[in-house]
Amino acid sequence: xxxxxxxxxxxxxxxxxxxxxxxxxxxxxxxxxxxxxxxxxxxxxxxxxxxxxxxxxxxxxxxxxxxxxxxxxxxxxxxxxxxxxxxxxxxxxxxxxxxxxxxxxxxxxxxxxxxxxxxxxxxxxxxxxxxxxxxxxxxxxxxxxxxxxxxxxxxxxxxxxxxxxxxxxxxxxxxxxxxxxxxxxxxxxxxxxxxxxxxxxxxxxxxxxxxxxxxxxxxxxxxxxxxxxxxxxxxxxxxxxxxxxxxxxxxxxxxxxxxxxxxxxxxxxxxxxxxxxxxxxxxxxxxxxxxxxxxxxxxxxxxxxxxxxxxxxxxxxxxxxxxxxxxxxxxxxxxxxxxxxxxxxxxxxxxxxxxxxxxxxxxxxxxxxxxxxxxxxxxxxxxxxxxxxxxxxxxxxxxxxxxxxxxxxxxxxxxxxxxxxxxxxxxxxxxxxxxxxxxxxxxxxxxxxxxxxxxxxxxxxxxxxxxxxxxxxxxxxxxxxxxxxxxxxxxxxxxxxxxxxxxxxx
Amino acid sequence: xxxxxxxxxxxxxxxxxxxxxxxxxxxxxxxxxxxxxxxxxxxxxxxxxxxxxxxxxxxxxxxxxxxxxxxxxxxxxxxxxxxxxxxxxxxxxxxxxxxxxxxxxxxxxxxxxxxxxxxxxxxxxxxxxxxxxxxxxxxxxxxxxxxxxxxxxxxxxxxxxxxxxxxxxxxxxxxxxxxxxxxxxxxxxxxxxxxxxxxxxxxxxxxxxxxxxxxxxxxxxxxxxxxxxxxxxxxxxxxxxxxxxxxxxxxxxxxxxxxxxxxxxxxxxxxxxxxxxxxxxxxxxxxxxxxxxxxxxxxxxxxxxxxxxxxxxxxxxxxxxxxxxxxxxxxxxxxxxxxxxxxxxxxxxxxxxxxxxxxxxxxxxxxxxxxxxxxxxxxxxxxxxxxxxxxxxxxxxxxxxxxx
Numbered sequence: 021x022x023x024x025x026x027x028x029x030x031x032x033x034x035x036x037x038x039x040x041x042x043x044x045x046x047x048x049x050x051x052x053x054x055x056x057x058x059x060x061x062x063x064x065x066x067x068x069x070x071x072x073x074x075x076x077x078x079x080x081x082x083x084x085x086x087x088x089x090x091x092x093x094x095x096x097x098x099x100x101x102x103x104x105x106x107x108x109x110x111x112x113x114x115x116x117x118x119x120x121x122x123x124x125x126x127x128x129x130x131x132x133x134x135x136x137x138x139x140x141x142x143x144x145x146x147x148x149x150x151x152x153x154x155x156x157x158x159x160x161x162x163x164x165x166x167x168x169x170x171x172x173x174x175x176x177x178x179x180x181x182x183x184x185x186x187x188x189x190x191x192x193x194x195x196x197x198x199x200x201x202x203x204x205x206x207x208x209x210x211x212x213x214x215x216x217x218x219x220x221x222x223x224x225x226x227x228x229x230x231x232x233x234x235x236x237x238x239x240x241x242x243x244x245x246x247x248x249x250x251x252x253x254x255x256x257x258x259x260x261x262x263x264x265x266x267x268x269x270x271x272x273x274x275x276x277x278x279x280x281x282x283x284x285x286x287x288x289x290x291x292x293x294x295x296x297x298x299x300x301x302x303x304x305x306x307x308x309x310x311x312x313x314x315x316x317x318x319x320x321x322x323x324x325x326x327x328x329x330x331x332x333x334x335x336x337x338x339x340x341x342x343x344x345x346x347x348x349x350x351x352x353x354x355x356x357x358x359x360x361x362x363x364x365x366x367x368x369x370x371x372x373x374x375x376x377x378x379x380x381x382x383x384x385x386x387x388x389x390x391x392x393x394x395x396x397x398x399x400x401x402x403x404x405x406x407x408x409x410x411x412x413x414x415x416x417x418x419x420x421x422x423x424x425x426x427x428x429x430x431x432x433x434x435x436x437x438x439x440x441x442x443x444x445x446x447x448x449x450x451x452x453x454x455x456x457x458x459x460x461x462x463x464x465x466x467x468x469x470x471x472x473x474x475x476x477x478x479x480x481x482x483x484x485x486x487x488x489x490x491x492x493x494x495x496x497x498x499x500x501x502x503x504x505x506x507x508x509x510x511x512x513x514x515x516x517x518x519x520x521x522x523x524x525x526x
Numbered sequence: 527x528x529x530x531x532x533x534x535x536x537x538x539x540x541x542x543x544x545x546x547x548x549x550x551x552x553x554x555x556x557x558x559x560x561x562x563x564x565x566x567x568x569x570x571x572x573x574x575x576x577x578x579x580x581x582x583x584x585x586x587x588x589x590x591x592x593x594x595x596x597x598x599x600x601x602x603x604x605x606x607x608x609x610x611x612x613x614x615x616x617x618x619x620x621x622x623x624x625x626x627x628x629x630x631x632x633x634x635x636x637x638x639x640x641x642x643x644x645x646x647x648x649x650x651x652x653x654x655x656x657x658x659x660x661x662x663x664x665x666x667x668x669x670x671x672x673x674x675x676x677x678x679x680x681x682x683x684x685x686x687x688x689x690x691x692x693x694x695x696x697x698x699x700x701x702x703x704x705x706x707x708x709x710x711x712x713x714x715x716x717x718x719x720x721x722x723x724x725x726x727x728x729x730x731x732x733x734x735x736x737x738x739x740x741x742x743x744x745x746x747x748x749x750x751x752x753x754x755x756x757x758x759x760x761x762x763x764x765x766x767x768x769x770x771x772x773x774x775x776x777x778x779x780x781x782x783x784x785x786x787x788x789x790x791x792x793x794x795x796x797x798x799x800x801x802x803x804x805x806x807x808x809x810x811x812x813x814x815x816x817x818x819x820x821x822x823x824x825x826x827x828x829x830x831x832x833x834x835x836x837x838x839x840x841x842x843x844x845x846x847x848x849x850x851x852x853x854x855x856x857x858x859x860x861x862x863x864x865x866x867x868x869x870x871x872x873x874x875x876x877x878x879x880x881x882x883x884x885x886x887x888x889x890x891x892x893x894x895x896x897x898x899x900x901x902x903x904x905x906x907x908x909x910x911x912x913x914x915x916x917x918x919x920x921x922x923x924x925x926x927x928x929x930x
Binding site: 229237238239240241242243244246248329330331332333334336337340515517518520521522523524525526 | 636695696699
């Protein structure tokens with residue numbers, strides 16, 4: 021059914037007069053049919069139109085207000101109407117879909133989009149479910165999948181104001197990944213919200229064997245997060261702690277001299293062993309505080325997750341799980357941001373090095389893509405942080421895709437991330453952003469032209485998103501289902517009873 | 527309260543009779559020390575035997591020693607380990623228990639699909655002992671996942687938990703590929719966690735878990751363990767104090783030669799020098815040669831000369847390992863794993879799920895492969911007729927494959 025008619029405008033700013041009784045919404049997808057092709061259009065602005073002059077409109081409104089509220093205009097539906105401003109998204113031919121390069125015909129009718137129009141949006145290999153196609157506020161029965169391998173390795177950015185559904189989207193993506201083995205995903209979870217310790221979460225997935233959960237206080241089945249101190253190297257602190265040049269040199273010298281035992285010696289060597297007393301004191305204080313260690317001058321006592329004895333295989337276990345395409349959630353809710361970054365840095369360095377080695381050996385193609393989910397990404401990717409030098413996350417942002425290692429960066433403040441890193445994030449799943457500078461940072465670095473979508477982004481409701489990606493033909497509006505509803509709607513798998521062979525059951 | 531904690535005895539484990547004897551001697555030594563120390567009881571964290579149905583001679587040794595313990599009123603509490611567990615339920619541990627020589631503490635009931643373990647109470651001390659058996663490929667993990675931990679945790683008294691599982695958080699770096707389970711699967715709040723399976727010596731406290739102990743084997747079980755551990759040992763818990771007792775039956779001398787940039791003559795020469803210098807009477811000699819020979823073949827290394835010298839020195843036993851040795855004249859062979867079990871596990875993992883004709887899914891397929899391997903690798907027993915052996919194997923296979 022016709023929703024309106026093309027009456028004027030220019031490319032990217034097509035004016036459609038809305039049919040009386042119809043209601044075109046901001047963000048709505050519409051189809052204009054030419055002889056040989058269909059053009060997919062999207063409403064980005066709505067304005068009033070009228071055949072009456074402004075002074076007549078004011079007069080009529082005054083009469084309605086002051087004299088006769090029942091006053092009717094003659095042929096009102098012809099004289100007053102709504103104009104929708106549409107932009108071209110894509111031209112669909114029976115053979116393919118390509119970028120639009122022409123206008124729909126003058127006076128051509130526009131109608132709402134139908135499922136049959138969208139045959140060009142196919143389910144890719146290694147599909148990553150991100151929601152259902154949305155046209156304005158209407159949800160179409162059409163699932164949207166991104167090519168998982170590509171989008172994960174080329175980095176994903178999830179920008180949004182608080183409460184717009186970042187965690188819900190991440191939970192949904194992780195749930196989807198658990199079903200498949202094409203991607204290993206490391207999640208540093210500062211709010212302990214994905215595993216579902218006391219609520220519905222990833223632990224309830226039928227393939228929960230593909231999930232590894234680390235916590236300082238894990239529930240049954242979770243792994244105790246213990247990291248052996250011998251695995252911590254000076255460069256792991258990049259991004260996690262701010263060292264002066266003298267302190268950095270001292271750290272390197274300690275590592276060179278004592279190798280894997282450098283932290284133990286840093287805390288126990290006598291002051292005069294070739295290091296400035298003040299420098300060593302600061303290093304000791306910082307290491308003790310970050311790693312939760314104590315020392316009596318001869319021995320080191322571990323109070324937290326960093327341990328002299330346990331956790332010798334934690335980092336390699338995590339990397340091994342990631343290489344098997346599993347989702348690894350590390351609960352960092354008990355730690356400061358610096359410790360969280362340090363843990364992430366340890367794992368990220370190891371996995372990137374492993375993947376570099378796989379590339380050298382020519383076996384990278386057989387490995388699943390890796391993604392590292394980072395909450396509050398500007399902590400490690402922010403302009404200010406990077407001024408003091410690169411860290412493993414900025415390295416991954418710049419060159420990780422060559423080695424199939426990517427980031428999934430979540431943030432409320434994308435404007436704090438340098439432009440070249442934002443531009444490297446080739447998929448942006450944009451949820452509602454109210455602050456104009458933040459919207460602008462995203463629009464300026466998006467894969468598609470979103471210059472007219474600022475208002476649409478600001479008006480995105482909870483769970484509504486626009487996906488701009490190098491791997492989609494246009495910026496796709498989606499509605500992300502509520503994680504709990506989605507999980508509850510999945511078919512339940514029947515669990516076989518265990519026979520407990522070997523246990524004397526009486 | 528005083529008790530011994532031993533594990534991974536692997537009685538009957540070595541092929542060579544001389545090493546097999548040492549293994550048994552180590553076991554005797556541990557029990558003798560325990561008696562001398564006047565322990566109240568002994569716990570064994572799995573793998574008392576190297577197979578579910580050990581040879582008669584070794585069985586006689588164990589029975590004789592267990593009887594001695596029984597006469598002296600020192601009970602033995604144990605769990606089956608990955609080596610002496612049998613999926614068909616036919617393990618010699620059952621016979622020993624029937625004879626009243628030991629108690630398998632893996633007892634319980636299933637309530638609402640949850641495994642509710644029962645405690646075995648030591649009469650003398652009142653210690654409450656329970657535990658979980660170990661299975662090949664860590665198939666016991668599903669048991670842990672369905673374990674009713676709450677009932678075990680709320681039980682008052684002095685409690686010991688026996689387990690035969692690699693704990694993820696405690697694995698050493700060189701065992702990072704080993705299947706393991708997180709410690710959180712074990713019930714919390716026990717006074718002692720008597721571990722087995724991982725041949726490492728470790729005692730650790732973690733939040734909620736006090737005295738998590740791996741004593742390691744009583745006698746090393748392979749070349750690598752002999753090199754690393756030299757000997758074996760066990761722990762004695764004495765009213766809160768946990769003390770290790772080392773068992774060194776023979777001195778172990780490890781001789782290593784790096785073949786890098788050397789030819790076979792040079793390697794022989796270096797080996798002879800080291801042997802002359804280090805070998806002692808009645809010791810076990812371990813020779814490991816690794817690296818890539820500059821020229822010559824591995825077979826050009828004159829081991830006969832080396833053995834002649836060792837024979838003159840009257841050493842107890844010589845073992846050599848050249849798995850890491852290659853020559854430029856041949857293609858290099860890389861061995862990344864050490865034990866046959868590890869290689870098996872990796873091969874299974876690699877091929878799992880490729881043909882899922884039975885629709886089992888990966889986990890069931892893994893379990894079935896492991897169980898089949900155990901059944902099909904069992905030997906004909908002494909005195910067992912061929913038809914009896916065949917019938918036994920068929921019976922076990924039928925049970926496993928659920929064929930009526």
